[in-house]
Amino acid sequence: MQKIFDEVNSLDKRCYEKFLLSExxxxxxxxxxxxxYIRENHSSCKSILIVCGSGNNGADGITLARLLHKKFDVKLYLASNPKSxxxxxxFQRVEALKIEIINELFEADIIVDCLFGTGLNKPLDEKSTNLINTLNSYNSFKIACDIPSGINNLGQVQSVAFExxxxxxxxxxxxxxxxxVSKDYVGKIIVADLGVEREVYEVESNxxxxxxxxxxxxxxxxxxxxKGSFGHLNVVAGCKKGAGIIAANAxxxxxxxxxxxxCHENLDLPYHLMQTHFISENCTAIAIGMGLGKYExxxxxxxxxxxxxxxxDxxxxxxxxxxxxxNQExxxxxxxxxxxxxxKLCKIADIKVEELQNNRFxxxxxxxxxxxxxxxxxxGANVIISKNEKLFVNSFGSAVLSKGGSGDVLSGLIxxxxxQGYDCLDSVITASLAHTMAAKNYDKNNYSLLPTDLIEEIRKL
Ligand SMILES: NC(=O)C1=CN([C@@H]2O[C@H](COP(=O)(O)OP(=O)(O)OC[C@H]3O[C@@H](n4cnc5c(N)ncnc54)[C@H](O)[C@@H]3O)[C@@H](O)[C@H]2O)[C@@H](O)CC1
Ligand SMILES: [K+]
Structure with a gap:
């Protein structure tokens, strides 16, 4: 697993002070x-448009223009005057090299977005919104420098963000x-080292x-x-019995x-599942909640x-x-x-789904x-797992899983x-990864996955 940080300004500062590296x-x-990255992966491309803002994200872009000058046809677009x-x-360095500065955006082979990075601290104005919309409309290969412009430090997008x-x-x-929200904008994510190895740059994180x-x-x-060596799960089936049966099958x-x-009623179950009217004496775990509906x-x-x-669930x-x-494990x-x-029930907050989705972390x-x-x-699109103030993100999920029954499969896996004797956190981490990996391996399309297909992919992991 890799560490995640809420902010990296303090890590940059630590680099200046502790390792004597300059900005x-x-x-x-x-x-x-x-x-x-561009030289190694896009050597055959010709034109590169680098779009820069007034802060240090823009400065990254201007520096990039110097590094790629002559090897590619590099054009710089300055959305505002260099400020930092x-x-x-x-900018003085690229002026000395006479790198071309342009006033009109165009559909280059590659676009590098260096408009705003971690310094985005207010909603985008109309000019920036239009600029990002225009860039998004191009078929160019799109690279975001540090973070797609338009995503703020809380991972929120107010109007638009670079795709x-x-x-x-x-x-x-x-x-x-x-x-x-970020999932639709970030694409693949890679981390760049800043003059020291990542493990040196990083500090503790939870x-x-x-x-x-x-x-x-x-x-x-x-x-x-x-068979007794690998536990006995009891899945409580309620009104919507299908949910419990899917979970049991998974x-x-x-x-x-x-x-x-x-289940109190007699069910017509697949031959490998057993039915009981009450919790079994020798059960080692219980799954309950899915499809429960009304109950005693x-x-x-x-x-x-x-x-x-x-x-x-x-x-x-x-x-x-x-x-x-x-208060139980x-x-x-x-x-x-x-x-x-x-x-709301546990009196932490009374909020709507939109507020939660904007502030999951x-x-x-x-x-x-x-x-x-x-x-x-x-x-969610990026599953968050948390225990005792430690937090884990599973970002492998995709729209393939956006179907009824996917959640029941996950409950069954956990x-x-x-x-089988895993502790709670280990169960959840492995089951969540297995769930998303199985969906990823389903290669037909991204709309037709049935719970049984998902279970079939689980069998092949
Ligand atoms: N500090 C460092 O040592 C390093 C910084 N780096 C880069 O620096 C970036 C952060 O630089 P900055 O802190 O200068 O911030 P940014 O370059 O992200 O942007 C800040 C500038 O944009 C303006 N601004 C913010 N929101 C705006 C809005 N909605 N509309 C119009 N203008 C807006 C601010 O007033 C400021 O001038 C990082 O994302 C990263 O790309 C990297 O070069 C790595 C090293
Ligand atoms: K950016």
Missing amino acids: DLLMEHAASSIAS SMTQLQ ADITITMGALKTSLFSD KFLLDESDMNLPFRNKKNSH AFNFGSGLVSVV TDEIRKILNKNVSKII ADLFYDELICEVL IVLTPHPKEFCSLL LYVPMFSKKYPKVTLLLK GSLLA
Whole structure:
């Protein structure tokens, strides 16, 4: 996993003070990283348009123009006059080289967006909005320097933002790149070193971006085993029984030795799933909430107080009963609307979904601080997992998963690992990665995925 930071100004400052690197040197490395990327990946392209603002993001762009001059047909567009001292210095350097400054935008082979970086501190005016809209309308390959212009430090987009194919971000990963809104703008993200290795530049952080290698699949490492060695998950099926059956099916395919669906009515289940009317004596984990609908409160309370690992989803986020278990080691997997209800029930905030979506990295830590034993997974374009003030982002999700039943599969995967003895955080991290990797491997199209297709891909991981 890789560290994520809310801000990097203090890390830049640490570089000046601790390693005696100058701002000029850092900027040279920033621009050099973009130049190397272009030389290595787009050597056959001819024209490059670099669009610069008045601050140091613009200065990165002006420096880049100098580095690529002569190798490519480089044109600089200055959206406003160089303001920061670094921008002015870099500008004098390109003037000395007679690099062409243009007043009209055009569809170059590559566009590099250096309009605003981390210094964006107010809404875009009409001129900047129009400029970004024009750049977005071009078919050029689009590179964002540090962060696509228009995304602020909270990962919010007020009107428009540059739609990058790739973002080359300076020094370290920033939280703002991983808001749900940012997902449509950042493209692929790579980190540029600023004169020292990344591990030297970075300090401690409690936020992490998950990599594929963080997925710890339940491969068997003991030969002497039987079905009881891999746990028994009970999935409580409610009114909408399909949800529970999907979860149970996913759980069985993800390695749980036994899976039972708990339901008072007799169900017609696939042969590998068992049915029980009450929680099994030997169950090692419970999944509850999906498709639950109306139910007997006392019965659910009894299940929630059973001393085994639990994953709770869906309908229970609208019931005050949930507040009774928040001091247990449990897993909660709400989508944004359910999380808003949960925040209200536990008196943290009374907010609408839009407010949450604009501030996911604010409300998730608030919840975790109040309930450190809970492992929370907030669904979204970029899934956020949090436990005891540590936060993990899974950015592998895609629109393929935006279908009914995907969440039930995820609950089943988490339940399966809990039943097999994983702790809450490990279950959630591995299940979430497996869920998104399976969706990524589904190669038909991005609209037709069925829960059964997803489970089929899980089987192939
Ligand atoms: N500090 C350093 O050592 C380094 C900084 N670097 C670059 O510097 C960037 C940050 O530079 P700055 O702090 O100068 O900020 P920016 O270059 O992001 O922009 C700030 C400038 O834009 C103006 N501005 C902000 N919002 C505006 C809006 N909505 N409409 C019009 N004007 C607006 C500000 O008044 C200021 O002049 C980073 O994103 C990165 O690209 C990199 O070169 C790496 C090293
Ligand atoms: K930018």
